[in-house]
Amino acid sequence: MSNEAEQTVEESLFEAPPMAEQERMVEAILFATAEPITVRELQGRMPHGCDAAEALVHLSKRYEGRGVRVVKVGDAWAMRTAPDLGFLMQKETVETRKLSRAAIETLAIIAYHQPVTRAEIEEIRGVSVSRGTIDQLLEMEWIRFGRRKMTPGRPVTFVVTQDFLDHFGLENARDLPGLKELRAAGLLENRPPPGSIAALGADDEDEEEIDGDQSELFED
Amino acid sequence: MSNEAEQTVEESLFEAPPMAEQERMVEAILFATAEPITVRELQGRMPHGCDAAEALVHLSKRYEGRGVRVVKVGDAWAMRTAPDLGFLMQKETVETRKLSRAAIETLAIIAYHQPVTRAEIEEIRGVSVSRGTIDQLLEMEWIRFGRRKMTPGRPVTFVVTQDFLDHFGLENARDLPGLKELRAAGLLENRPPPGSIAALGADDEDEEEIDGDQSELFED
Amino acid sequence: MAENIFEEDEVSVAERMAAEQLVVDVDGFEGPLDVLLMLSRTQKVDLRKISVLALARQYLAFVERAKALRIELAADYLVMAAWLAFLKSRLLLPPDPEEDGPSGEELAAHLAFQLERLQAMRDAAARLMARDRLGRDFFARGVTEDVTRVKRVTYTATLLDLMQGYARIRTRDDFRPFVMDREAVFTMEQALERMRGLIGYSPDWTDLSAYLPDGWDVDPVRRRSATASTFAATLELVKEGRLEIQQSETFAPIRLRSKDKPQ
Numbered sequence: 001m002s003n004e005a006e007q008t009v010e011e012s013l014f015e016a017p018p019m020a021e022q023e024r025m026v027e028a029i030l031f032a033t034a035e036p037i038t039v040r041e042l043q044g045r046m047p048h049g050c051d052a053a054e055a056l057v058h059l060s061k062r063y064e065g066r067g068v069r070v071v072k073v074g075d076a077w078a079m080r081t082a083p084d085l086g087f088l089m090q091k092e093t094v095e096t097r098k099l100s101r102a103a104i105e106t107l108a109i110i111a112y113h114q115p116v117t118r119a120e121i122e123e124i125r126g127v128s129v130s131r132g133t134i135d136q137l138l139e140m141e142w143i144r145f146g147r148r149k150m151t152p153g154r155p156v157t158f159v160v161t162q163d164f165l166d167h168f169g170l171e172n173a174r175d176l177p178g179l180k181e182l183r184a185a186g187l188l189e190n191r192p193p194p195g196s197i198a199a200l201g202a203d204d205e206d207e208e209e210i211d212g213d214q215s216e217l218f219e220d
Numbered sequence: 221m222s223n224e225a226e227q228t229v230e231e232s233l234f235e236a237p238p239m240a241e242q243e244r245m246v247e248a249i250l251f252a253t254a255e256p257i258t259v260r261e262l263q264g265r266m267p268h269g270c271d272a273a274e275a276l277v278h279l280s281k282r283y284e285g286r287g288v289r290v291v292k293v294g295d296a297w298a299m300r301t302a303p304d305l306g307f308l309m310q311k312e313t314v315e316t317r318k319l320s321r322a323a324i325e326t327l328a329i330i331a332y333h334q335p336v337t338r339a340e341i342e343e344i345r346g347v348s349v350s351r352g353t354i355d356q357l358l359e360m361e362w363i364r365f366g367r368r369k370m371t372p373g374r375p376v377t378f379v380v381t382q383d384f385l386d387h388f389g390l391e392n393a394r395d396l397p398g399l400k401e402l403r404a405a406g407l408l409e410n411r412p413p414p415g416s417i418a419a420l421g422a423d424d425e426d427e428e429e430i431d432g433d434q435s436e437l438f439e440d
Numbered sequence: 441m442a443e444n445i446f447e448e449d450e451v452s453v454a455e456r457m458a459a460e461q462l463v464v465d466v467d468g469f470e471g472p473l474d475v476l477l478m479l480s481r482t483q484k485v486d487l488r489k490i491s492v493l494a495l496a497r498q499y500l501a502f503v504e505r506a507k508a509l510r511i512e513l514a515a516d517y518l519v520m521a522a523w524l525a526f527l528k529s530r531l532l533l534p535p536d537p538e539e540d541g542p543s544g545e546e547l548a549a550h551l552a553f554q555l556e557r558l559q560a561m562r563d564a565a566a567r568l569m570a571r572d573r574l575g576r577d578f579f580a581r582g583v584t585e586d587v588t589r590v591k592r593v594t595y596t597a598t599l600l601d602l603m604q605g606y607a608r609i610r611t612r613d614d615f616r617p618f619v620m621d622r623e624a625v626f627t628m629e630q631a632l633e634r635m636r637g638l639i640g641y642s643p644d645w646t647d648l649s650a651y652l653p654d655g656w657d658v659d660p661v662r663r664r665s666a667t668a669s670t671f672a673a674t675l676e677l678v679k680e681g682r683l684e685i686q687q688s689e690t691f692a693p694i695r696l697r698s699k700d701k702p703q
Contacts, residue, residue: 024285024286024302024305025287025305025308026287027286027288028287028288028301028305028308028309029287029308031251031287031288031299031301031581032581032584033581033584033585034580034581035580045310066244066247067243067244067245067246067247067248067249068248069578078580079581080574080578080580081248081251081579082244082248082578083572083577085244085248086572086576086577086578086579088245088249088265088266089248089249089252091253091265093575093576101470104565104569105561105565107565108561108562108565109561111564111568112561124554124557124558124561125470125471125473125558125561126470126472126473126474126558127470127473127474127516166574167573167574167575168568168571168572168573169571169573169578170571176564177564177567177568178563178564178567182560182564185560186553187556187557191550191553193550194546194547194549194550195541195542195546195547248579251579251582252579252580252581252582253583254582254583298583300583301585309588310588310590314592314593314594315591315592315593315594316593316594316595316596317593317594317595317596318595318596318601319595319596319597319601321605323595323597324597324601324602324604324605325605325606325609327597327602327605328602328603328605328606328609329609331606332606344609346609346623360595387596388599389599390599396602396606402606402607402610
């Protein structure tokens with residue numbers, strides 16, 4: 001008898017609201033929040049049995065071509081105004097701190113070469129990277145520490161963040177403009193100077209790590 | 221991209237964009253603005269010739285029944301999540317805790333002696349039973365009020381509920397093992413050696429400690 | 441001053457302007473690689489087809505001019521100059537079969553690669569910054585609703601907990617002999633304090649039992665404790681000379697009366 005009772009309770013517990021209702025829920029949650037929200041988080045806030053991922057598909061279709069869009073940021077989702085309407089928002093425009101050329105280049109190098117060590121950034125730029133530049137990017141939460149490289153000294157690496165993707169309207173670090181072409185041209189390689197012994201044979205490993213980390217970066 | 225948009229705006233300086241476009245604009249502005257915005261303000265931000273009021277009518281119709289609504293706040297307009305979805309703005313975390321010893325003992329007494337009055341529980345436990353403990357058990361729906369005792373003062377009694385039986389997998393409160401069985405199961409065997417010095421002349425504090433030991437022994 | 445120096449070179453005005461700017465701006469350059477990249481652009485060819493030899497010459501000329509202008513060049517500019525001079529000689533001289541190490545071509549290729557890569561990163565950075573950006577071209581929700589965190593606690597217990605709990609209570613009596621039961625003990629200190637407060641009001645002989653505190657006169661255990669401590673307190677007060685005490689015969693009620701003068 002008690003078992004039966006439990007079963008019915010559980011059944012109703014897992015009976016999800018209709019998809020249209022789930023779509024409304026996702027809409028409300030995304031609408032209310034400025035930060036991107038992961039599917040998992042959505043799922044956690046919706047009643048049991050809901051399929052946030054499917055509701056998201058419906059919702060983003062509904063907002064296609066509207067003044068507001070449903071966008072993917074890494075593995076999270078957010079609502080953002082359509083970029084072509086930016087001219088209406090002068091009032092909302094937040095003056096972002098002007099980045100120095102060094103900071104912009106460092107940011108680009110981190111985005112395209114991630115995970116990348118400070119030494120590698122310096123090698124690419126041909127000058128030392130000031131502590132302040134890294135600090136500024138860290139503070140803006142556009143970059144963060146990645147895992148250490150498996151090379152002597154186990155240097156710390158830098159990778160870009162979800163905030164970075166959000167700011168530049170990127171779904172994914174793989175969507176960086178021209179990434180594929182740069183890679184095809186070999187320009188994202190960390191080619192050691194001829195005659196240096198240290199980096200010999202390290203290339204393949206590095207390549208692997210880059211791929212591994214890039215996909216891993218946006219998993220959670 | 222924003223440049224293009226600007227250009228089209230300037231071109232159509234005296235020719236208003238189509239109403240669908242105006243609706244998009246209102247949508248984006250309402251979405252991005254922190255404060256409710258008046259029709260006049262909207263009008264001021266939109267290109268010449270736009271009819272913000274009409275666009276608002278269209279927009280609020282579009283959002284009817286959605287997870288987000290266009291609402292009037294005083295003489296200004298804003299977008300808000302639908303009130304029936306307010307529960308989504310809460311994140312509930314469920315934490316499961318063990319019942320306190322007082323609650324378990326009280327519950328055990330009610331289960332073994334039901335129907336039982338509070339005074340009787342206190343007599344058996346040897347300590348007073350706090351209002352909170354009874355309330356907690358009532359709230360959990362593991363106990364409920366039984367009928368009043370036909371003794372002076374007609375005290376209220378407590379009995380265990382079906383929920384209680386379900387939780388503990390009992391068909392009946394009479395299925396609870398008796399003292400003899402408890403002893404056979406080794407649950408009653410852990411006694412301090414008679415005349416143990418440690419316990420001699422101990423006061424309340426020590427009693428607590430002894431009990432603590434005892435429960436530890438039981439739990440192992 | 442700069443003009444005087446370059447007049448002797450008989451270079452075109454445009455070149456001179458470029459050179460001046462180059463030298464004057466030396467602080468604006470981010471290191472030798474940056475300078476090399478800028479110089480390479482004057483070759484007006486695809487970076488991949490750049491003449492590293494020509495580039496080395498240009499750079500060395502740049503360093504010479506900077507020196508002539510007494511512009512303090514950081515050490516790495518000079519290190520680069522030395523390295524390029526070495527590279528130049530390698531590129532010009534036929535390879536020495538005796539010598540190990542990378543060839544001039546290899547070194548040149550790497551330098552070209554570095555320049556190309558730096559340029560690629562600069563282009564990428566420019567494209568990145570030109571993207572539609574949050575807070576400038578597209579916007580997040582203006583009014584955010586905070587998620588309130590609600591913590592719900594559910595309690596649980598097992599049948600074993602329950603039985604152990606019950607067992608604990610039922611076996612507690614076994615422990616009793618080893619524990620002073622404070623619940624049913626009225627201490628002499630308590631009795632003394634109570635009696636001191638009461639005796640002043642009893643000039644007449646009163647039964648000891650009348651002095652037992654409320655709630656201690658029904659339960660036999662408590663009554664016993666209260667009687668004993670009250671009696672002991674009475675004796676103490678008699679000793680202090682504040683009470684008189686009498687008992688007419690064995691087991692007769694004990695009676696007491698105040699010796700204090702009523703006020």
